[in-house]
Every structure is written in structure tokens, then in C-alpha cells.
Amino acid sequence: MMMTSENNSSHPVSFILLGIPGLENYQFWIAFPFCVMYAVAVVGNITVLHIIRIDHTLHEPMYLFLAMLAVTDLILSCSTQPKMLAIFWFHAHDIEYHTCLIQVFFIHAFSTVESGVLMAMALDRYVAICFPLRHSTILTPSVVAKLGAAVVIRGTIWVSPFCIMISRMPFCPNKVIPQSYCEHMAVLKLVCADTRVNRAYGLFVAFSIIGFDMIVIGISYVMILRAVLRLSSNEARAKAFGTCASHLCVILAFYTSALFTFLTHRFGRHVPRVVQRMFANVYLQVPPVLNPIIYGVRTKQIRDRVMQGCCGKDP
Template identity: 55%
Template sequence: MSDSNVSDFTNPSTFILLGIPGLEIAHVWISIPFCAMYVITILGNFTILFIVKREPSLHEPMYYFLCMLTIIDLVLSTSILPKTLSIFWFNSREINFTACLTQMYFMHCFTGMGSGIFVTMAYDRYVAICDPLRHSTILTNRVVVKLGLAVVLRSIILILPHPFLVRQWPYCRTNIIPHSYCEYMAVVKLACADIRVGSYYGLSVALLLAGLDVFFIAVSYTQILRAIFSLSTKDTRLKTFETFSSHLCVILTSYIPALFSFLTHRFGQNVPLYFHVLVANVYILVPPMLNPIIYGMRTKQIRDRLLHLFTDKGN
């Protein structure tokens, strides 16, 4: 019997996603805010892309980086939410093994890209506020392209081993994933092999990406705050802080849920599984929804263009 079970799961053709374990009876109700967040994400991010493309005055590094972030957010949320909603609505829990690895790769890869874009945006704000006279000469279009490529290639290369590590292990216990999407550690824990290399590599990549990014963002923001408080007049300080605060809000809404999910995955054995899965969904779904809202409401240039767009249509 045991030999039969081993052969059944050594190379599973499919995995079974449970959705949110322990809250199956509430899946339909949970799907309502999830679906609403996805719709807002699609509309908000496409609106940002449309406004930036349409307005030549917004063709500058800050908004190029913002467009990169919106594309990343669209891909990130689309990589997991359609399958999650199909689980909630149609109980469609099966996912092909290759599709699971693809979803895993896209989710982690674009999460890393988003973190890298936050660093480039923090650097852009640092130059714009601390050395405004040289901003246009430092952050040229060529430099923006190079920074964007560096962010993309870094994430692609560092996350690339994930699916290869997962594919090589046997799965003799079960093919049931207690999650709503194929998260790396959730899949790794199903393997009946020595997973220390994969686990340590995943931990190292997470610390390398998030740790270094948070460090560089913190250094940039510290310098920005010092420059703001050294400005001569209160009105100038408030105006400058307004352009900076939108970035700070986006950073906080992105990193805090992600940090909580990361820590509970490895050290929160007493945290209920359903709560951990909910938080893991929140840190993927909420930032892509909030980013265009925060930038649309708190960035004067985008807010003015948006109001101008609706005013023209009203006339």
C-alpha cells in the first residue's frame, strides 16, 4: 500500500488547492471583496497607464517608474486571482503541475520586481528633492531603461531556481496544497525529500530582495526627510512632503502585510492556517488596488489630469 502511494505522488500531474482552509463555507462571501479588489485594480491601474500615456507633461522618470509598477501590479494580481475566484465560485480546485509552477514563478518574480521598482522610485524622489537641479541629467531616459531592466533581470534570475527545485522533488505524501494559490513554501512542504536547500534558498532570496530593498529605501527616505525639514518655509516643506508621502504610503501598504506573511510562514506555528492564507492574499491583492488610488489622490499632477479628463467628458 505504501509503495502504491509513493508511486502515485512521486510525479503528480495535478495539485489540489483548498482555497482558505477552515473557511470553505464562507468562500462565496470572501469572493465578493476579492472580486471587488480585482476590478478596482484593473480599472485603477489602466487609468494610470492611460493618463501617463496621454499627457506629455507626465513623461518623466517618476511616472515611467509608476507605469512599470502598474504593469507589475496587473500581472501579479492576474496571476493568482482568477484561479482563486474559480475555487470560491465553482469549487475548481485542481491545478496542473506545470500551471502551478508557472503561477508560483510569476507570483514571486513579479513580487520581487515590485520591490525593486520601489527602490528606483525612492531613488528618483531622493534626486528630485535633494538634488533637483541635476535631476534631469542624472535620471535620463537611458538611465531609467537601465534601472528598469536591472530590476526585471534581478528578479527573473533569482526566482528562476524555484520551479526547478520544486519539480525535482518527489511528492509521496499528498498533492493537496492548503492555500488558495501555489505559494513556494506551501508547495515545498509537500515534498517527501530533504528540502533544506530549497527552503534556505527561498529564505535567502526573500532576505536578499526585501532586506536590501528596504535598506536602500530607508536610506533614501532618511535623506529625503532631512532635506524636507531643512527647507526654509513651512509651505515649501508641506508641498515637498506631499509628493513624498504618497510613496511612503505605498511602501507601508506593500511591505507590512508581506513581512507578516513571511514571518508567520516560518515562525508562526500558532497562527491559524486560515488567517495566514488570508494575509497571504491580502499582501498580493491589496497593494495593487491601493497603489493607483494613493497616487491618484495624493499626486497633484495625476489628480489634476484625472479631473481634467472627466471635466472634458462632462462638457
Template identity: 60%
Template sequence: MSSVNSTGPSHPLTFLLVGIPGLEKEQFWIAFPFCIMYAIAVLGNIILLIIIKTESSLREPMYLFLAMLAFTDLALSTSMLPKMLTIFWRGSREIGFFSCLVQLFFVHNFTTMESGVLVAMALDRYFAICHPLRHSSILSMPVVAALGSLVLLRGVIMVAPCCFLLHRKAFCQHRVISHSYCEHMAVVKLVCEDTRVNAAYGIFVALAVAIFDLTVIIVSYTMILREVLKLSASDTQLKAFNTCVSHVCVLLTFYVPALFTSLTHRFGHSIPQHIHILVAHLYMLVPPTLNPIIYGVRTKQLREKIAVLFQRKGN
């Protein structure tokens, strides 16, 4: 086999992405709803970013974190869907070795970043509801910027070693990836050498992110719920609940399929592979598609700004 570097580990020049194993004939039609979801995600998240950037009244931590989430959603979906559509519609299955590593890095980095942004948003809601008088002083602009930088840095530090470890490995003659994008464990399976370190590090990153982030989120919302139940006025309780419902919906659409995919990859060998791949696609596409809709509909300030934006365009 041709290698990228004849003096180093044997790397294939290209990999072949299967798409959805077992649904090769159907994936041409499956691509249409995926494409529609991607279009909605791009349009919705760009609108959110424009509104938050142009409206000075939305310079609050909640909306700044929402802008981070919108940017992450755009990057996450764009890192895998355009190539996936070329596989489904044009049969263009080849992807270069280094292009595959780059895609792997971006997919897993932005997935980790999305989880980190959701943690930051949960903390914001905790301080806003449980410590309203200190909210603005605790989550000042420098603190929000520091949290955003920390989320980005964490993703890079945790995902970069996955690519580095793969680059140092020799690959076998078999270069077909049973996936529609370069997912870490799907690429690891093509390595000829011992991959226990790669697999162990992948599990460590997945568990570290999931356990830490979900713990912070669950604790935050538990304390929020206790504080809301202490409120005497029913309308105040309702307002607080409505503020958190959108966040909970976003959390469910991201973490439920993400955990299913992660656990299935390692323990759910009896689950058909095409089910696993489809769920992996959904957790990469459903949150970016639904997040702008959920926040646009449930957040009064955003709903009003979006209405004004489209009225201006109509005139």
C-alpha cells in the same frame, strides 16, 4: 500516483488548492470583496497606464516608474486572483503541475519586481528632492530603462531557481496545497525528499530582497527627511512632504503584510492558518488596489489628467 515523466522525478498530474483552510464554507462570500478589489485594481491601474502613455507631459522618471508599478500590480493580482475566484465560487480546485509552477513563478517574480520598483521610486524621490538640479541628468531615460530592466532581470534570476528545484523533486501521494494559490513554501511541503535546499533558498531570496530593498528605501527617505527639514519656507516643506506621503503609504501597504506573511510562514506556527492565508491575499491585492487611488488623489498632475479623461468621456 501518475507522474508527469515516468523516467524522472515523480510529479503529480494535478494539485488540489484548498482555498482558505478553516474557512471553506465562508470563502464563497469572502470572494466578493476580493473580486471588488481586483476590479478596482484592474480599472485603476489601466487608467494610470493609459494616462501616462498618452500624455507627453508625464515623461518624467516618477511617472515612468509609476507605470512600471501599475503594470506589475496588474500582473501580480492577475496571476493569482482569477484562479482563486474559481476555487471560491465554483469549487474548481485542481491545477496542473506545470500550471502550478508557472503561477508560483509569476506570483513571486512580480512580488520581487514590485519591491524593486518601490526602491527605484525611492531613489527618484531622493534625487528629486536632495539633488534637484542634477535629477534629470542622473535619471535620464536610458537610466530609467536600465533600472526597469534590472528590476525585471533580478526577479527572474532570483525566482526561477525555486521552480527549477521543485521540478527536480519527487512528490508524495498527498497533493493538497493548503492555500488558494501555488505559494512556494506551501508546495515545498508536499515534496517527499529532503527540502532543506528549497527552504534555505526561499529564505535567502526573501531576506535578500527585504534587507537590501528596505535598507535602500529607509536610507533614501532618511536623507530626504533631513533635506526637507533644512528648507526654510514652510510651504516648500509641505510640498516636499506631500510628494513623499503617497510613496510612504504605498510602502506600508506592501511591506508590512509581506513581512508578516514571510515571517509567519517560517516562525509563526501558533498563528491560525486562515489568518496567515488572508494576510497573504491582502498583500497581493491591497497594494494593487490602493496604489492608483493613492497616486491619483495625491498627485496633482495625475488628478488633473484623470479629470480631463473622464470629462472627455462624459462629452
């Protein structure tokens, strides 16, 4: 009995990631579009970072926040996609215990960072449209850096307890995670103990961070809409809406997929498991792929730089 108790209280050496249960026979082929999306995400975000770095005219708050978004997307993609492709193509289902916890941390911490950066970008658009003459004095490079540091610190402090609490809990003999990556709730289901505190804390973090960010974004855009509707010129209105269009597309891509995955994982008992698992894989890939494409198409400076690079012409 003593040996059983000791074994149950220790963490496993590794977990087994199944990939997409129900689609095992198709995972080899599913990996190809996922690989293309991963390549687009990496190349696209690195390109955005490179353009912002070399073009000093882009060293403005909007583009500095876009650079933060690109770094966040790269971290999210690189922390999950290589392992996912290894599962699909090489049946590398094992993931070491501490590596799994590190993956939990990176997924949740940088998802909250992305939400925070989107909130900061909404504030930037609010100041740019409602206080255009004071924009450069309100959002100085120092303020932008502090906002960026604040969202990173917030994500780290809020998410770290996930890993700390899980690492101190006993695990059941079952080591199978029916996903392609280690997510907080999926790992928590393998714990042989009362997890109500962990679940409650997870809900608190989700609603306190995502909820707060969405409220700030919503208020910012209500104020922006009021300011834009007061403009007398239709051309000025169209230009103001145009500066917000890219950001709104990115917001919808991120929050729609994130909220769907979060809610179905906890409350979607009637949603087919295959749909849940498939969407859980897609939602981590969609924002990193779409963000550089949206901003590349909608932002003239970035679009011109990309075209000049492709044509081999100097800017």
C-alpha cells in the same frame, strides 16, 4: 518496489487548492469583495497606465516608475485572482502541475520586481529633493529604462531556481495545498525529500532582495529628511514632504503585508491558520488596489485626468 519508486519520483498531474481552509462555507460570499478588489486593481492600474501613456508631461522618472509599478501589479493580480475566484465560486480546485509552478514564479518574481521598483522610486525622490537641478540629467529616460530592466532581470534570475529545484524533486501522494494559489513554501511542503537547501535559498532570496531594497529605501529617506529639514521655508518643507507621501503609503502597504505573510508562514506557529490563509489571500490584493488609488488621489496630474475623463471633458 520499482514501480513505487518511479511513481514517487514523478511529479503529480495536478494539485488541489483548497481556498481558505476553515472558511469553506463562507468562500462563496468572501469572493464578492475579492472580485471587487480585483476589478478595482485592474481598472485602476490600466487607467494609470493609459494616463501616463497619453500625457507627455508625465513622461518623467517618477511617472515612468509608477507605470512599471502598475504593470507589476496587473501581473500579480491576473496571475492569482481569476483562479481564486474560480475556486470560491465554481469549486475549480484543481491546478495543473506546470501551471502551479508558473504561478509560483510569477508571484515571487514580480513581488521582488515590485520591491525593486519601490526602491527605484525612493532613489528618484532622493535625487529630486537633494539634487533638484541635476534630476533630469541624472535620471534620464535611458537610466530609468536600465533600472527597470535591472529589477526585472534580478527578480527572474533570483526566483527561477525555486521552480527549477522543485521540478526536480519527488512529491508525496498528498496533492493538497491549503491555499488559494501556489506559493513556494506551500508547494515545498508536498515534497518527499530533504528541502533544507530550498528553504535556505528562499530565506536568502527574501532577505537579500527585500532586505537590500528596504536598506536603500531607508537610507534614501534619511537623506531626504536631512535635506528637507535644512529648508528655511515651511511651505517648501510641506511641498517636499507632499511629494514623498504617496510613495511612503505605498511602501507601508507593500512591505507590511508582505513581511507579515512571509514571517507567519515560516515562524507563526501560534497564529491561527485561518488568519494566515486569509491574510495570504489579502496581501496579494492590497498593493495592486491601493497603489492606483493612492497615486490617483495624491497626484494632481493623474487626478485631473481622471476627473476630466469622468466628466467627458477634453484635457
